[in-house]
Amino acid sequence: MSDEVFDKPFVITEKPLSTEMAIQHVSNPKAGAVNLFVGTVREWTGDKQTQYLEYEAYDEMAEKMLQKIGNEIKEKWSEACVSIQHRIGRMDISDIAVIVAVSTPHRNESFEASRHGIERIKQMVPIWKKEFWTNGESWVGNQQETIAYPKGEPIDGGEANG
Amino acid sequence: MVKILFFAGLAEKIGEREMVIEEAGNWQIDQLTEWLQAQYPSAKSELAQSMVAINEEYAERTETLADHDIVAFIPPVSGG
Numbered sequence: 001m002s003d004e005v006f007d008k009p010f011v012i013t014e015k016p017l018s019t020e021m022a023i024q025h026v027s028n029p030k031a032g033a034v035n036l037f038v039g040t041v042r043e044w045t046g047d048k049q050t051q052y053l054e055y056e057a058y059d060e061m062a063e064k065m066l067q068k069i070g071n072e073i074k075e076k077w078s079e080a081c082v083s084i085q086h087r088i089g090r091m092d093i094s095d096i097a098v099i100v101a102v103s104t105p106h107r108n109e110s111f112e113a114s115r116h117g118i119e120r121i122k123q124m125v126p127i128w129k130k131e132f133w134t135n136g137e138s139w140v141g142n143q144q145e146t147i148a149y150p151k152g153e154p155i156d157g158g159e160a161n162g
Numbered sequence: 163m164v165k166i167l168f169f170a171g172l173a174e175k176i177g178e179r180e181m182v183i184e185e186a187g188n189w190q191i192d193q194l195t196e197w198l199q200a201q202y203p204s205a206k207s208e209l210a211q212s213m214v215a216i217n218e219e220y221a222e223r224t225e226t227l228a229d230h231d232i233v234a235f236i237p238p239v240s241g242g
Contacts, residue, residue, distance in 0.1 A: 039242050055241070056170055058234055061218040062241075086241060098242050118242055126215070126234070127241030128170035139171035140240035 006085070010066035012059050012127075014089040022101035025083035031103035035110035037118045039098040041091050049134045055088040055097065058126040062086065065125040069117055073102065076116065077109045084117060086127060163187060164194070164227050167234040172212060175205040187229040191221060194233065212237050 005013050006021035023034055041053050070082040083101045091097055100117040104110040121127075129140045164186040173179045176198075186194055191214050199206045212235040214221050220236075227233065 057241070058167065058169055058215075058218075058236065061215060061234065064218055122239070122242040124220075124239065125241045126169065126236050126239055128237065129240040130170070139174075139237075141171070141238040 009083040010063055011085050012057050012062045017085045017087050017096045017099050022083045022085055022099045026081040026101045026103035028081055030105055032105050033107040033110040034103045035114040037100040037114045038096055041093050041095045043093045051132045051134055053091050054130045056128050057088045062126050069120045073113045077113045080104050080113050165232045170237050172208045172235055172237045175208055176202050186227055190226050191223045
């Protein structure tokens with residue numbers, strides 16, 4: 001699949017995501033490992049059944065934040081190459097919502113850096129998920145809907161939604 | 163003149179995705195938040211819990227707006 005939207009290494013798009021393009025962005029001769037985190041639409045959350053999801057984003061800022069996460073990763077793991085895609089709009093069960101691709105010379109750093117990438121996405125990228133359950137619909141806030149941000153910006157080290 | 167953006171559940175509560183406030187050009191974010199809370203009491207807690215971005219960068223609530231700024235109220239995010 002070749003689509004020019006995926007020419008950008010950090011992208012928010014309504015199109016089905018491309019693992020192939022994500023790998024292509026990070027592949028280079030110094031890399032000995034490419035780690036892909038692929039987040040998919042889950043049908044069952046406990047005993048609640050999801051029919052489909054809708055994601056909304058503040059597109060321009062969200063892309064900037066993905067880029068910022070890429071920069072953060074490069075600061076911590078200087079030899080890393082990063083590409084992140086996030087899909088928005090309607091998605092069905094098992095569709096890919098997000099891809100974090102990281103290449104590094106050795107495998108350990110690629111696992112750590114891709115983990116860092118997905119955790120930061122969940123903290124700071126302006127994207128919202130609306131669940132359409134079998135018995136209603138709801139916006140997913142932060143996981144317990146208890147976190148305010150007194151300092152304006154989410155802090156590093158929050159918890160994840162899986 | 164300042165342009166305000168709302169998203170997700172907050173946009174639904176307020177019933178608008180964007181609006182322009184002519185007189186907000188030198189307000190602090192806090193002041194803008196209080197003004198909106200007075201206009202939209204049903205969205206009071208959502209406005210308080212949101213992060214705020216000025217021109218696509220997260221901002222402190224004490225920051226002062228400038229004319230032509232774009233201010234986004236960002237409810238707790240749930241991407242990934």
